[in-house]
Amino acid sequence: MEQPVMALVLGLVAVGTLIWVFWPKKGLLARLGKVRMSSQRVLLEDTLKYLFDCEYKGIACNLNSAAGNLNISADQMAKLMAHLKDMGLVVFEGHNIHLTDTGKSYALRIVRVHRIWERFLADETGVQHMDWHGEADIQEHQLSLEEANRIAARMGNPAFDPHGDPIPSTEGEIPPFSGRPLSSLKEGEVAQIVHIEDEPHYIFEQLSALGLYPGMQVYQLDVQQGKITFAADGNECVLTPLFASAITVQPLPKAEPIQEGYQRLSELQPDETANIVGISSYCRGLQRRRLMDFGIVPGNSITAELRSASGDPVGYRILGTTIAIRKDQANLIFINNIKKEQHEQSA
């Protein structure tokens, strides 16, 4: 009776070890990867990136804020900065720290790789939008600029990353920062969302859950202490100033505010017809092309036809064919003018 017990224990240990090694994010392999991540070079590059971000947005930057951003102690940061200074990448001006020209072009190279990789993940892979930033934070230190350039060329040299940030050109050019936080918009102003900050994570997730994305038109309705009310593509949203400041907008002084709101395709009930307004920019790459192939483009009308036996997906009639769309996709398709379909009775 001893032997089977021993064998069972050994078997369980073996299976447990395998799971422990390969478990995503928390397993041994993943942890080893993370250890490699926090090497000296990675820290230096992250510091450069932070300094560039401050300068780009015109925010003053000192040792403590940098240490806070990288989540390391001020002592460690002081050592890093001294190292960067020796390398001729930064200069000190009193408490403030600036990048030298060499430092700036180094930082721009990392930013370029980071944003190209985010764009690649968004358009060419199935990685979820919550994971784009984290994956790019790893790749920016591993991918060479040449490799990134090749990927960019294959995607048609995109100008923006999926969050709406401009991708620096190969020559290191980048357009000047022109956005303002949504919280600074006055009542009655119309603007376009150009960027949604992907850090901290919980704010980004909340904002994407609300369906806000770069490219939407916002129309400031009401600004109060602790509460900002605005219409995003015609739909009313309420945010606290903290959340609103994570959204960067570019004012559109001449634009007319979009009056009419939209609903989501998932709200369409069987036998109802609506007009398609558009597809959310969170639906990208292959999936977006597929939907467009089917005729999901602004202006076409769409009818919910039948629900599957398990409730999801739903069959929709568009351009004379019936296609099934899952609920999480239908959530990303915007419609308006919902009408009950008139059944023609065959006389």
Next chain:
Amino acid sequence: MTEQNKSKNTEEILGIANNLKWELGMGIHDKIVSSLYADAAQIARKTVSIEGDKPAFSLDRKIDKIVTSRWSGFPIMFVLLAVVFWVTISGANYPSGLLASLLVDTLHPILKSGADSFMPWWLSGLLIDGAYLAMAWVISVMLPPMAIFFPLFTLLEDLGYLPRVAFNMDSLFRKAGAHGKQALTMSMGFGCNAAGVIAARVIDSPRERLIAIITNNFSLCNGRWPTQILIATIFIGGMVSPFWAGLVSTGAVVGVAVLGIAFSLIVSWVLSRSVLKGEASTFSLELPPYRPPRVLQTLYTSLIDRTLFVLWRAVVFAVPAGMVIWLVSNIHIGGVSLAEHFIDWSNPFAVVFGLNGVILLAYIIAIPANEIVIPTILMLTVLVTGMSGVGEGSGVMFELDSITSTENILRAGGWTLLTGINLMLFSLLHNPCSTTIYTIYKETKSAKWTLIATLLPIVLGFVVCFFTAQLWYLFA
């Protein structure tokens, strides 16, 4: 214009273009595409007029309301699939027997004696007992069920019913990170895994297609049903009174098939969240209008494209494997055949997993087709136990008409209830046959995914057999 000016101009233009890209904003590509589609749709609305078609369409809707209804959708599906399987199994019995008696019982002895008259014994053994017999076996067991199953399946597809099955099943598969159409490739896998892997072409999303390909092997294929039924009848049906035997052994076989479906869903879930996480994924499923099936065309394409195609691949692999099977039992080192060497050597290892060396060797050398696993096991058992009066000699696969005599051979080989149960589990969870492996490679064009699809089920099989065996040793 001089060369220098020209290149300067090019650079200038590229610079302007780049700046314009930033000024135009990020949605420019989409806006262009959207407006193209919108224009095309507008023109089509103005110029194309649709007449008629209405009555047919409303009939479609009535059928759809029934086959996708919350209440009748699933029962209709199960009944239809059950009918397809029943027709396949009962319809294949007779032609299979006919082919076997023709190719194995009649033609084999004639060929053998013909070859013996002018060939040395080893050459006729290798060619007739090895290569020919393996091929004959594969054809007689594989051809009839596939020739019935595939046309039936294709008819349902042509009718427009199968997309509705995918539509109804999608929510289950969505939770496992897969595509509703995997329900179809899985059903196809019950006929033949190689055909199921090819059928995964209907899934156009790269990630979900790979999942369907890798997990197809968990559908108990046509070559494994007879093994399951035979072993269940002998070992599990044998436990209870004859009155209950049929019911209990049927229950065991269905249980193994359901276990396979469960594994396929669980493995899909794990794959979609681990190794396949980054693959691009999309969902699309068209629900085409119903139409009367084109029977003749369906028969032709399913017989040529599916049945003969798969059969040909199986035969190509069966011929060399048949030679190997004959060789390992006829090449002797130190007076003992290679097969016996391997079986003696692997027995202690196999016992840990509740199997035996004969089973391991049979699964290695019978890799071209699951259909020849049982004949190989019987031949090897007779070889190892040195029984006399059964079988046709070393290296010659055989099957027995009577279940009792099969049972006698297996019991003499030291088989217990545990061996039976674990063989059923291992038959479900082991590497795909070489035809399927080759097909997976052809479909994915990737050695990595082929390797994963091959190794994943066999590792799972060993893990499951190990725990079953050890728990058994603990309690029995």
